[in-house]
Amino acid sequence: MTGSRKSLVLALAALAVLAILPFVIGNYWLRVLTSVFMVGVVAQGLNVIVGFAGYHAFGNSAFFGVGAYVVAVTLNAGWPLPLAFVAAGLASAVVAGVFGWPLLRLRGHYFAIASVALNMAFIEVILNLGGVTGGAQGLPLPISPMAPDLLYRIIYFLMLGALVAATAVVWVLSQSRLGYALRALKDSESGAEVMGVDTVRAKITAWAISAAMTGTVGGIWAYWITFIEVSSAFDIGISMRAYIMMLLGGIGTVFGPVAGAFLFQIVATMIWAEFTHIHNLLLGVFLVAVVMLVPNGVLPLLSRAGWRAASARLGGASTRLSHRLFAREER
Amino acid sequence: MNAQSNPAPILAVRDVSVRFGGVVAVRDVSFDLFPGEIVGLIGPNGAGKTTLLNVVSGLAGRHDGTVAFDGETISGRKPHVIARKGIARTFQIVQPFKNLTVLQNVSIGAMFCAPNRLSSETRALAREALEKVGLGRKADILPTQLTLSERKRLELARALSTCPRVLLLDEVMAGLNHTEIERIVALIREIRADGLSIVVVEHVMKAIMAICDRIVVLRFGEKIADGPPDAVVNDPHVVSAYLGERFAKRHAAQEVSP
Numbered sequence: 001m002t003g004s005r006k007s008l009v010l011a012l013a014a015l016a017v018l019a020i021l022p023f024v025i026g027n028y029w030l031r032v033l034t035s036v037f038m039v040g041v042v043a044q045g046l047n048v049i050v051g052f053a054g055y056h057a058f059g060n061s062a063f064f065g066v067g068a069y070v071v072a073v074t075l076n077a078g079w080p081l082p083l084a085f086v087a088a089g090l091a092s093a094v095v096a097g098v099f100g101w102p103l104l105r106l107r108g109h110y111f112a113i114a115s116v117a118l119n120m121a122f123i124e125v126i127l128n129l130g131g132v133t134g135g136a137q138g139l140p141l142p143i144s145p146m147a148p149d150l151l152y153r154i155i156y157f158l159m160l161g162a163l164v165a166a167t168a169v170v171w172v173l174s175q176s177r178l179g180y181a182l183r184a185l186k187d188s189e190s191g192a193e194v195m196g197v198d199t200v201r202a203k204i205t206a207w208a209i210s211a212a213m214t215g216t217v218g219g220i221w222a223y224w225i226t227f228i229e230v231s232s233a234f235d236i237g238i239s240m241r242a243y244i245m246m247l248l249g250g251i252g253t254v255f256g257p258v259a260g261a262f263l264f265q266i267v268a269t270m271i272w273a274e275f276t277h278i279h280n281l282l283l284g285v286f287l288v289a290v291v292m293l294v295p296n297g298v299l300p301l302l303s304r305a306g307w308r309a310a311s312a313r314l315g316g317a318s319t320r321l322s323h324r325l326f327a328r329e330e331r
Numbered sequence: 332m333n334a335q336s337n338p339a340p341i342l343a344v345r346d347v348s349v350r351f352g353g354v355v356a357v358r359d360v361s362f363d364l365f366p367g368e369i370v371g372l373i374g375p376n377g378a379g380k381t382t383l384l385n386v387v388s389g390l391a392g393r394h395d396g397t398v399a400f401d402g403e404t405i406s407g408r409k410p411h412v413i414a415r416k417g418i419a420r421t422f423q424i425v426q427p428f429k430n431l432t433v434l435q436n437v438s439i440g441a442m443f444c445a446p447n448r449l450s451s452e453t454r455a456l457a458r459e460a461l462e463k464v465g466l467g468r469k470a471d472i473l474p475t476q477l478t479l480s481e482r483k484r485l486e487l488a489r490a491l492s493t494c495p496r497v498l499l500l501d502e503v504m505a506g507l508n509h510t511e512i513e514r515i516v517a518l519i520r521e522i523r524a525d526g527l528s529i530v531v532v533e534h535v536m537k538a539i540m541a542i543c544d545r546i547v548v549l550r551f552g553e554k555i556a557d558g559p560p561d562a563v564v565n566d567p568h569v570v571s572a573y574l575g576e577r578f579a580k581r582h583a584a585q586e587v588s589p
Contacts, residue, residue, distance in 0.1 A: 177442050177443070177448075180431070180435065180438070180439055180442060181439070181442075181443070183428060183430055183431055184428045184431065184436075184439045186428070186430065187426070187427070187428040187429050187430065187431075188426035188427075188428060190390055190410070190422070190426065191422065191426035191427075191428065191489075192428075192439065193389075193390070193409070193410035193411050193414070194388050194389075194390070194410050194411075194413075194414050194419065194420050194490075195414060195419075195439045195440040195443060195444070195489060195490075195492070195493055196411050196414040196415045196439075196440060196442075196443030196444040196493055197411055197439065197443050198409070198411045199411070252430065
């Protein structure tokens with residue numbers, strides 16, 4: 001297919017640019033891009049469970065925190081770095097599997113609420129565990145002996161690698177039986193079941209994949225900032241930002257969450273820089289506009305049919321508005 | 332009839348009861364489906380027809396009694412296990428996967444049930460099922476763009492793609508016009524000729540009479556008749572279930588007098 005080949009070429013070109021960038025940009029932009037990659041991975045993780053399966057895991061930040069704490073605890077125990085990252089991803093996947101087994105039998109909003117509750121429960125557990133987790137005091141990580149400039153560039157590439165890997169996983173998923181099973185059960189679970197889909201297993205697998213992605217970058221993040229505490233590790237704002245990126249780029253698409261991550265950051269940075277007084281207001285207006293005008297994200301807009309649908313929506317909105325205005329004048 | 336030539340039923344429902352809280356939706360219902368047979372399942376609204384199909388396909392949850400498929404007890408198994416064993420069904424309210432194309436909708440069944448799950452094989456199976464129901468030219472559009480009649484046939488194609496031996500059809504004709512019903516009737520006959528055994532839940536009596544070898548009648552969850560179409564529709568219990576006792580008496584008197 002030419003469409004997917006074009007996007008592959010585009011992705012490789014972007015990747016080449018991103019590989020060169022850290023050697024020419026300063027530390028501010030390095031930090032901005034690193035966090036774009038990081039939240040981009042969280043967005044891809046959400047994409048798997050929300051975009052494909054239609055299960056709104058608002059509390060996916062729980063895995064970010066689990067990954068962060070696993071890396072902190074294992075590094076303090078003297079584990080090698082790569083092993084700590086793998087442990088973060090695996091532990092998060094196991095947590096998703098264990099809690100998904102009962103929770104993914106809940107449908108719709110109930111699951112969304114339960115996933116948020118999971119995030120809150122983890123905060124309490126870590127606070128009360130004390131000892132190895134540091135409890136309310138937070139947990140420092142061993143400081144790397146590397147020079148900061150080098151270390152930050154290594155973390156940049158770790159996060160970039162995680163984003164590439166997560167996107168590759170989503171691409172494989174979109175072609176696989178599991179991907180089809182998830183997209184089917186998103187619309188009708190009973191319909192999928194009577195066609196032979198083990199929906200519970202598919203959902204648990206999807207959430208475990210989602211958790212592994214989120215947990216791994218949570219772990220890299222912990223190594224990056226060298227000191228973690230529950231309020232920053234289990235910050236639900238991370239899943240919220242990732243949610244917005246996913247919606248902005250295109251839910252259920254392979255490159256949508258990545259495009260959304262960059263777009264969101266560009267817009268956010270612009271607004272932050274220019275209108276410091278009302279940045280939250282403008283960001284809110286922007287989000288409402290996105291949800292109303294491009295509910296399927298910007299990526300499908302690149303196709304002509306997507307443009308037509310969006311302009312029809314825009315036309316409809318303006319017609320409704322003018323009707324309303326005229327109705328008022330007549331009165 | 333096939334029932335005589337092959338006495339072992341492919342589907343045997345025995346003493347099935349389903350309760351929803353205090354309400355008994357199905358009470359002690361037993362019936363058989365023999366290989367190659369088409370059995371109609373009829374009854375007034377709320378008689379328990381769909382609930383009975385849900386029991387067979389594993390969607391009903393807790394119930395009493397047993398269902399055996401080809402001699403093997405399947406009651407209590409998960410819906411996807413039952414589907415893979417060879418029992419497919421359609422839903423009264425069509426449930427297309429709206430974000431998948433028509434062909435992809437049908438492919439799901441082949442992907443998860445077909446003995447050979449190579450992607451080329453599942454595509455071919457899905458194509459075949461689509462051609463069978465006359466949707467071959469609509470393969471690449473989304474199901475939301477189909478008419479009701481086409482959606483009903485998509486539902487049928489999705490069931491066929493699981494390579495079933497038993498097909499449970501829940502009101503595939505509801506809401507269709509005369510020509511469309513004739514088309515579905517012809518299709519059901521064709522599917523039976525391919526060797527499937529079929530249970531048809533339907534309100535369109537003309538179609539039921541035309542295609543069924545046997546009719547099972549439910550009323551308030553209980554079986555009140557089971558036999559060849561002509562005998563069943565003249566059964567006073569059945570007439571009174573549908574039209575009231577007074578009419579049934581008058582009907583019986585008319586049958587005798589001329």
